[in-house]
Amino acid sequence: MPDRSAARSRQAPTADSPDRIRNVALVGCSGSGKTTLTESLAVAAGAVGRAGRVAEGTTVSDYEGIEQRHRRSVQLSVVPLEWNDIKINLIDTPGHPDFDAEVRAALHAADAAIFVVSATDPISAATRALWRECDDEAIPRAIVVNKLDVARHSFDDMLTDCHVAFGLGPDTLRAMFYPVYDGDRPIGSMGLLTGRSYGEPGPCPVSTEARESLVEAISGQDDTLMERFIAGEQLDTASLQEGLTREILACTLHPAVPADETGIGAVELLELITTGFPAPTQRGRGAPPCDPDGPLAAQVVRVAGDSYVGRISLVRVYSGTLRPDTIVALADGDRDSRERIPALTSPFGKQQRPVGEAVAGDIASVGKLATAQPGDVLYEPDHPVPLDRWPTPTPLLPVAIEAHTRTDDDKLSQALSRLASEDPALRVEQNPETHQLVLWCTGEAHAELVLERLRTRHGVQVDTVEHRVPLEETFAGPAKGHGRLVKQSGGHGQYAVVDVEVEPLPVGSGVVFAEKVVGGAVPRQFIPSVEKGVYAQAEKGVTTGYPLVDVQVTLVDGKAHSVDSSDAAFQAAAGLALRDAASHSTVRVLEPVAAVRVIVPEEHLGAVLGDLSARRGRVLGTESPEPGVALLRAEVPELELGRYPVELRAITQGTADFARQYLRHEPMPENLAARYGESD
Template sequence: MGDKAQTHPGAAGRARAADHPQSVRNVVLVGHSGSGKTTLVEALALTAGAVNRAGRVEDGGTVSDYDDIEHRQQRSVQLSLVPVEWDGIKVNLLDTPGYADFVGELRAGLRAADAALFVVSASDGVDGSTRMVWEECAAVGMPRAIVVTHLESARSDFEEMTRTCAEAFGADDPDAVLPLYLPLHGPQAPDGHAPVTGLIGLLSQKLFDYSTGERKESEPGEDQLPVIEEARNRLIEGIISESEDETLMDRYLGGEPVDVKTLIEDLERAVARGVFFPVLAAAPAGEGARQGLGTVELLELITRGFPTPLEHETVRVTTIDGKPRELKPCDPDAPLVAEVVKTSSDPYVGRLSLIRLFSGTLRADQTVHVSGHGLADRGHEDHDVDERIGALSTPFGKQQRPVSHVIAGDLACVAKLSRAETGDTLSAKDDPLLMEPWQMPDPLLPLAIQAHSKPDEDKLSQGLARLVAEDPTMRLEQNQDTRQVVLWCLGEAHADVALERLRSRYGVQVDVVPHRVSLRETFATKSAGRGRHVKQSGGHGQFAICEIEVEPLPGGSGIEFVDKVVGGAVPRQFIPSVEKGIRAQAARGVAAGYPLIDVRVTLLDGKAHSVDSSDAAFQTAGALALREAAADAKIHLLEPVAEVSVLVGDDFVGAVMSDLSGRRGRVLGTEQTPGGRTLIRAEVPEIEIGRYAIDLRSMAHGTAGFSRRYARHEPMPQQIADRVREEERKAS
């Protein structure tokens, strides 16, 4: 694998629609921001003949022409598909953002792929978030390989990086993370750095020189053989230890030679099974070069070592009413089952849905059933409708290349699916099915917004609906308590991209305002009040008097109304009116304008008039009585408290617990979890964790995560309550 010289460059080129799942490879590129994923995709596209030496596709544009926002921010913010062809195999390269705020795009790429390339920078190493994604892939058995980039850096060291990868990714078996090639260094520069100009194949014991921009094969020198032999022996032992032939290790240790063909076949099977993880090196092509260093070897690994869609673990499929449905894996002739893994808007063709077909065949202009997707709590309504799709196409940069059909195992873009959103299932209209949705991170950073002007206000609702349709990691909240529109995001960069898309893509200018939590009020002491509503202005008057007593109740009790009127002082038909007026006033608040909770209101006495008393009059009297009782009582401002669970590496436990205490949090306990992590459970006022998603990421260097859920409302400390009231007064 990778040691066979590429003797037929004409076999590589632009990808066509696949005719069989066996001829498809779906590969997701994973790595931290700046590791070189997009540059690597461009280098692979050049080597495969999909772009020319200027990096441009034959019908215009470049492979990296994905999003105007990406160009402005100088980083990837969304999943991008680049299909190429190599040795008759269609390779769908899924380039994912490396920044933690766009982990939803990464999860979509993992869902659509059958194998993963972990891209690590030789100068930066392996960060904590990349390790976490590796563990996610390991949990589902996804085949993986590692590509070391930035070898041109003076600080790069391939051998040291390989050891780092073995430590980071080979916790269970370091010998399962080994290089297939060693770097071939050119003449030493004046600064002492010897640039990498080629690769040394450990299995074939051949040199592959890229210094001229074309891959050239030669024999190693005598001085290189000892270095090759040591690394080669370790690689062979690593491959044999994962071989399905249990006798091979004994034969090898007994001195029996193992031919290279057998080793390569065992290597390919071990990679496809997800038990061996080869390390390769790659670099972009220099000016005028046709092939980037290591790109041929990488394409050969993908096409010969990575699994076909036929080997993808069968996804769970049910009927619309939840009954399990068995399907033959990745059969083009089986019932249609596809999933929308990404939704985007194109200014010329409208909404585009990137889909992965898991079963059946999809044709242009076909009518499909759209089902899904269980994210109603995030502002994404469930779907159960028929839609006629538009054109099918294969994307390449900003170009869309039309195709007539897509088979099981392949990826493509579908136009004009106006109702489908990311995560929805497409199936036959006469056989509607539903795929189990993939897990999405919970957005925990609130962004309160309001329209900048009246024209923006008219377009805001539609713009927000389209925005959340594209991004299932975003949650839209219309908070009735605070009367705020809140976009819940994964981080600051995620929020910035959302605002930019609203402005540039949907023409909506919004202002960001301080996020408010849902506060409440309650009585701290018992109090009494009298409501008198008497008006005589000629004609039919209004007469209602009621006397009440209010006392505090334990948290979570709500509003309790008790009738203790005797002797008919308040006629029976008007007692519900008093209660209605009291509850309406409680909802409006009695001190700072927040809803009143956790009190018992007892109606003790009152007066009525045979002619002038009415339902409306007693409602007004009840409200007045509650306000009078509040004026003579101490009112507590209550703040929501959240149950917070933080999963963090053991190295950061002390810092996180100290930080939680500084946020007025109460740590309830800790629990050790696998992988050297600790789960911290605490209760923290919600007003203190508005930016916790950002602060925790900074504190734990991107290796921690947290979840939260509402627990209850508690009295707010007096000094903080006074500050909140003052801020409210200034805002009004």
């Protein structure tokens, strides 16, 4: 194949019509070979040389340094290619489950998906779950069976596995190309529809049975084609390719392509994408018609930070034409701003190649949009266009951090604000109860990425510390307390005596202050001072340092001095009285309890139940929302949920869906409370 990289490597593919665009997302688990396949496609299309590199040590879908260092994709990457005069926006996605938000964004921006499965490994449960989600959203799909050169399973065996794993009907999955071997080594493939050979093999007879099966599947939903097929007419390739596109678009047929890491399958896949995959005009998405002359409607798919060029927003255009120097409105809910579009570029690895415009259906990069966030809609001012957002996973893994130095602390807030605006899966919390700065992430790999971005992109060094769960304390029974403050050191002294009675209240009552002073033992002007002192001491706690809750503190008696009593003296005496009452009662530590919901395949239900029991969880019940799936509800102490997202993923092979919500505080078991400062 001629190396066309020199002619095209400096120029981005362009399209002047939506019909000449295909937007395709590559999805699959880590290790399936998506990035290598992307490189093979780029080489086959002449976008890069045969080494598959756009710069020394950089693959076509690399963007951040962490991807090169850890050999792991962490965000979606767009690689625009050109084949058969069609522009293909190939969207490579991460395979690690921590970056599921990137996969959802890619599927939202694409018009079809290619599932890459490895012939060396079983089809993962996470891949099966993603297929079901795409099925629910009616996303057209194809399958690439990769790594056939080192396979443990044959192409036919993998198709059988896909039928079972994805729950497909007998006519739904069909090979479009069939591998040709020289011994155990694949050397090319044959097109079942066209009879064309790819790779090294010369003329090779195509199985009549396999071709007829494919033609029958393509003709199944088209009465005219089916009548011609039944009549024994030789159907022309153009008619079959039109039928193939209809079947793929309707999700009634999923073509399969064999591939390996030497490049076999790349040309075949490019042919399939350009002749069988739907154009943006063919797939309804609840957006305005895909018309380059229509009103502008575009959406920010991803925002990436770059230490040299700043923020880069990846944008999918659904309607109209996006051009430089135009004023657009950006909106997301109540937030609305207007900005000028600078020069447009086309992403290619770390490179940004200039383009003149982006028509409806295309994907382009826009630099220096100061307020852009993923999901934002771009439209003509005063002509808003609503576009649906894609679902973003809830971050459930807490990582508490502290600035390493004072200089880091000065820069930390701004750096985190920028990262959170770029990453919808990151939530930054300043916990008002524990006073910790907490990063809520989707998993350990996501947390590692956020910390590395802080260090390398923003120059901020932080230390991770133990995440603290907000505990509380309360009185187990009624008690009386006496607080006496008497100080005399010349001049004005300090004098206040306070007597209180404390009694527990129901959960959620907070701290209630009352007074039953008779005879003016505590002058009226100092009763508010006692109340302030009670609330201040309750916030600091009385024995453990955790806030005191669910008690009523009643001022019953006290003494004052005509000269030495003051507001400050009575506040201090009230705190002393509350602490004294605690010394005459049992103070219990209260821990937060979360309502937990887990959706899991029934095959993993036993393991999940056992794990929750070990975490002091109380299972409230299970139900079956659909065959083979269990919905489990439980109440679990939050102290036991710190690493639960990571460990749940491990015991369910990444197939469980987990949600949590604060429910209440309740007394901690005595054996644990002793570790957290229970006092008798």
